[in-house]
């Protein structure tokens with residue numbers, strides 16, 4: 001009932017109901033679900049069903065205001081207290097909390113620890129939900145010292161259930177969470193980390209121009225949607241952004257080097273659906289809650305699988321297909337190695353990098369590799385990754401590999417990957433000449449092959465252990481014993497064909513037809529978003545929008561029956577969408593015009609909303625609602641009116657009319673609500 005009324009969904013996803021039941025039974029509960037798995041509902045619904053207010057602890061202050069806005073838009077009494085809000089507003093929220101008017105309070109950990117001392121008596125707390133709970137653990141990838149102090153919660157309120165939610169799966173972190181929060185035999189729910197709607201694609205970096213081409217094609221395939229390009233450095237975020245703008249796309253940058261204002265501005269435009277692309281360092285994403293991101297590009301190889309999975313997980317949270325592409329190169333590995341050697345946790349981080357490299361090189365279904373990393377087993381190949389769809393063609397690369405090996409050895413192992421390519425291709429760069437590298441025998445021996453081709457061969461040589469990078473010696477390449485053994489070998493050496501790698505599925509040309517109904521509906525949604533001040537997917541989610549395009553609802557009832565559209569949204573937005581559908585079908589809209597404002601009121605009355613709720617939802621005066629009700633009673637459309645006015649009130653009104661013929665209406669309205677006398681009149685005239 002809550003699911004339908006507040007969210008417009010007809011069924012729970014796997015595990016959601018189990019989690020809700022556990023929390024409602026008062027048990028401490030740990031929930032592990034991937035990003036987009038649907039964690040929010042598992043604490044929001046118990047909050048609505050319980051007496052008192054649920055506290056939601058989250059480290060993402062920038063997100064809180066958004067989440068609260070989304071909840072309020074769904075008619076859920078939520079609020080937030082945090083340092084970015086004006087203090088006066090925080091105090092008003094506290095007042096509302098004391099009066100029991102808040103069902104969900106979002107708060108940062110440090111603020112909760114400050115406030116909790118004062119609350120204990122005045123506030124009834126139903127339970128505490130700790131979102132992003134992995135932040136409590138030093139084992140996790142996002143440790144936050146403030147979180148460790150949340151252990152105090154159980155001491156102060158031993159009987160209040162605690163719920164810990166996270167998208168990070170590993171066992172160490174999980175146990176750490178339970179221990180640090182002093183949870184008492186918590187119920188544990190682990191849902192599958194599989195996100196089958198995300199396509200997984202990995203390809204060697206084809207150079208700036210090539211990358212821009214791939215990104216452009218993604219934008220052209222999703223012109224009314226948005227995507228993210230993640231880069232390792234601010235500089236590359238800037239340069240890709242500049243290229244995309246040059247091509248006429250709406251793009252912006254986001255990184256820590258910008259002022260807080262311009263970051264907020266970029267984030268706002270992205271959230272509102274006004275950007276096709278945002279080029280960002282990984283700093284971007286923690287602070288966004290957008291369910292309809294349709295693609296993610298990694299300009300560089302991420303340092304570990306956890307971050308990679310979390311970042312691609314930001315796409316397609318609404319469950320619709322989303323594409324992900326990762327570019328990787330030798331210099332990525334070098335950069336990451338540098339970070340690792342400065343990280344103080346070299347061993348763990350290097351192991352994590354190795355797992356990442358394995359994923360990138362994988363000759364088998366990538367989803368299988370990913371899931372096995374999270375200790376899950378995929379029963380079969382996914383059919384939605386580049387390896388499944390386009391198994392890499394192999395070539396015998398013995399000759400180019402021997403040329404490269406020889407060049408490395410003849411240079412006295414003094415070159416890095418880029419310079420090696422320059423030598424092989426016979427570049428006349430000053431650096432090459434001054435070092436005398438143009439005199440070695442293999443100089444120019446690989447002129448016939450492109451720069452990207454050589455990059456890919458050398459990358460594969462590193463990945464397969466033919467050469468190594470000397471990180472402690474200027475990232476020069478050295479030949480391994482295995483590499484040396486190849487020098488006199490005549491066995492074929494099979495590597496992935498670099499030509500084919502660039503032709504991977506991700507780079508295929510997308511063909512665009514003329515705007516479909518869905519495109520027009522998206523356009524319309526953007527306009528409604530601007531008017532309502534909400535991000536587009538709060539107006540109507542992408543899956544719901546697709547259903548509208550498919551089922552073409554022509555009445556309010558049909559519109560409200562769509563999965564993902566709740567009553568409030570239905571009443572607010574059905575008319576413009578249905579109008580567009582009439583236009584699409586070239587139908588005269590007389591039927592639409594016959595549906596008057598009073599019928600919207602009737603719709604809400606039939607769903608048991610109170611007069612005050614209806615006035616608020618429809619932004620009309622209470623008097624107007626009473627007028628509608630009176631009219632509906634006259635038309636015999638609303639017979640259930642004792643919910644609005646009791647028999648006793650009707651009798652009282654009749655008596656007043658006799659005793660004070662001039663002032664009866666006013667007196668009655670003053671007692672019971674502006675405009676109620678109209679309802680009384682309608683009842684008397686039709687039912688006595």
Ligand code: ADP
Pocket residue numbers: 009010011012013016033034035036037038039040041291317318541
């Ligand atoms: P998480 O917090 O786990 O990353 P969310 O709670 O934000 O995920 O949910 C992701 C998306 O799935 C949201 O768009 C949400 O509205 C949708 N969703 C959640 N539960 C359901 C459900 N039972 N049916 C349909 N959609 C759902």
Ligand code: ZN
Pocket residue numbers: 364365366367368381382383384385386387388389
């Ligand atoms: Zn696959």
